[in-house]
Amino acid sequence: MKKLYLPLIMSVFVCFVSMAYAQTGMINVEISGIEDPKGLMSIGLYSDEKGFPDDGKEYKGTDVEVTGQTVVYTFKDVPFGTYAIAVFHDANSNGKLDKNFFGIPKEGYAFSNNVFGTFGPPGFKDVSFELAGSKMIKIEMRY
Numbered sequence: 001m002k003k004l005y006l007p008l009i010m011s012v013f014v015c016f017v018s019m020a021y022a023q024t025g026m027i028n029v030e031i032s033g034i035e036d037p038k039g040l041m042s043i044g045l046y047s048d049e050k051g052f053p054d055d056g057k058e059y060k061g062t063d064v065e066v067t068g069q070t071v072v073y074t075f076k077d078v079p080f081g082t083y084a085i086a087v088f089h090d091a092n093s094n095g096k097l098d099k100n101f102f103g104i105p106k107e108g109y110a111f112s113n114n115v116f117g118t119f120g121p122p123g124f125k126d127v128s129f130e131l132a133g134s135k136m137i138k139i140e141m142r143y
Contacts, residue, residue, distance in 0.1 A: 026134045027075040031087055033141040034069045035108065039091040041071045046084045049124030053086035053111070055096070063090070084128040085112040085137055086121070108141040116142060 029043060044058035051057025064073050066089065088097040089108035098106045110116075111127040129137065 023080045023132075024077045025080060025131050027078055027083065027085075027131060028134070028136045029073050029075070029085060029087075029139065030136065031071045031073075031110065031139045031141060032069065033108075034066060034071065034089060035141070035143050036089075036091055037066050037068050039066050039089060039093045040064065041066050041073075042088050042090050042097075043071075043073055044086045045075050045078070046086065046124065047081060052084060052124045053121050055088075058086075059083070066091075078131060080132050081130070082128050083112075083131055084124050085139065086127075087111075087139060087141075089141060089143075108143045110139045110141045112137050112139060114138075114140050 027045065031041060031043070034041075040063040042055065042061070042063050044053065044055065044061040046052045046057075047059035055061070060075055060078070062073060064071050087110050088105070090096070091107050092098070097109060100106055111122055112129055113127045115122045115126045117123075129135065
């Protein structure tokens with residue numbers, strides 16, 4: 001019976017030690033070109049293409065108060081890997097990206113790598129980047 005417990009205890013120990021040393025980094029996001037400094041900037045960090053760029057389906061997300069032409073936010077303790085960022089300027093603070101009758105955004109929006117789609121949002125692969133430490137992502141808003 002004791003022979004069974006030792007491997008189990010060692011496996012649990014190794015699992016906890018490896019989790020403690022998981023490699024994480026920070027992503028500093030700088031959003032510029034804000035036309036009207038009011039409302040909120042909704043920033044979504046996506047870890048895969050499933051759900052990108054839908055609000056509420058991000059790996060991590062936040063809303064930052066807009067007080068100037070630039071907004072800066074840092075995502076901390078992000079595991080190394082592939083990510084993409086989608087942002088929109090919720091100028092009227094209603095919690096959604098307002099669109100016109102044709103589905104075209106009436107509020108500012110942008111993506112990492114400053115890539116924009118022709119008819120709709122760009123693909124995850126086009127806007128994704130690798131995190132292997134700390135990274136600065138500069139995004140220019142489009143209105």
